[in-house]
Amino acid sequence: MVALLETRNLVKRFGGFVATNNVSITIERGEIRGLIGPNGAGKTTLANLITGVQMPSAGEIRLEGQSLASLEPHEIARKGLLRTFQVCRLFGNLTLLDNLLLPYLACADKAGRHGNAEGLERAQAFLALTKLTRLADAPAKSLSGGQRALLQVCCGFMIPGLKCYVLDEPFAGINPVIKDSIIDLILHENRTRGITFLIVSHEMSVMRRLCQKITVMIEGRVVAEGPLEEVAARDDVITAYLGKAMA
Numbered sequence: 001m002v003a004l005l006e007t008r009n010l011v012k013r014f015g016g017f018v019a020t021n022n023v024s025i026t027i028e029r030g031e032i033r034g035l036i037g038p039n040g041a042g043k044t045t046l047a048n049l050i051t052g053v054q055m056p057s058a059g060e061i062r063l064e065g066q067s068l069a070s071l072e073p074h075e076i077a078r079k080g081l082l083r084t085f086q087v088c089r090l091f092g093n094l095t096l097l098d099n100l101l102l103p104y105l106a107c108a109d110k111a112g113r114h115g116n117a118e119g120l121e122r123a124q125a126f127l128a129l130t131k132l133t134r135l136a137d138a139p140a141k142s143l144s145g146g147q148r149a150l151l152q153v154c155c156g157f158m159i160p161g162l163k164c165y166v167l168d169e170p171f172a173g174i175n176p177v178i179k180d181s182i183i184d185l186i187l188h189e190n191r192t193r194g195i196t197f198l199i200v201s202h203e204m205s206v207m208r209r210l211c212q213k214i215t216v217m218i219e220g221r222v223v224a225e226g227p228l229e230e231v232a233a234r235d236d237v238i239t240a241y242l243g244k245a246m247a
């Protein structure tokens with residue numbers, strides 16, 4: 001079977017600096033993949049390349065076997081592959097409900113007869129799931145930072161054809177209650193809609209809960225892949241993390 005998402009020998013150079021160095025990863029449909037590595041490892045760059053935010057210097061990216069070369073981020077998003085910030089720009093003066101409806105309307109194929117009603121139903125379901133229903137008509141700017149992060153993640157889930165969601169450090173600076181809500185949301189969308197995830201995070205306890213398989217990057221290269229316990233036990237991974245922590 002064709003992998004949902006595949007990169008082959010992906011290279012990104014910034015001048016003479018190589019941020020991703022021949023990165024080849026394969027993510028199966030329905031997988032929740034973790035991506036870890038010390039700061040500067042190239043994780044965000046990889047997320048940017050995959051979602052078309054930056055152009056690779058070399059290499060290939062395929063979604064369901066189809067090359068994404070030279071597509072714009074919004075075209076890639078319409079194919080069902082997106083990362084948080086592309087759709088997560090909240091509009092502070094709009095209500096929570098309207099913020100949720102926007103990405104739905106932007107990406108729904110010919111919303112058609114049932115379009116808007118379905119969007120509304122989805123939005124209300126997400127508000128209920130995230131316990132934000134009572135704030136449905138409040139402006140987004142009235143939310144706490146954590147609630148905003150939660151709403152942003154939900155905005156991506158509003159896209160009808162979503163297949164793969166790339167989340168770059170979605171838990172950074174988020175309180176434990178909201179963190180649990182985001183985790184529950186990810187698991188819910190994975191189980192009910194079969195959505196595939198690539199999640200960048202430093203939080204090992206969260207990665208253990210969410211991910212079957214972890215990819216480890218160090219200095220632009222993939223150095224390990226496997227269950228968290230396995231990759232975390234590797235000497236090069238431990239050294240890379242400790243080296244950075246003590247630097």
Ligand code: ADP
Nearest residue numbers: 014017019037038039040041042043044045046
């Ligand atoms: P991570 O997300 O793993 O912390 P990044 O992908 O953000 O790492 O960055 C990898 C490396 O590439 C870093 O050394 C960073 O300074 C460099 N880098 C990232 N973006 C750019 C850019 N636009 N121009 C120059 N260097 C960059």
Ligand code: MG
Nearest residue numbers: 043044045168
């Ligand atoms: Mg980063």
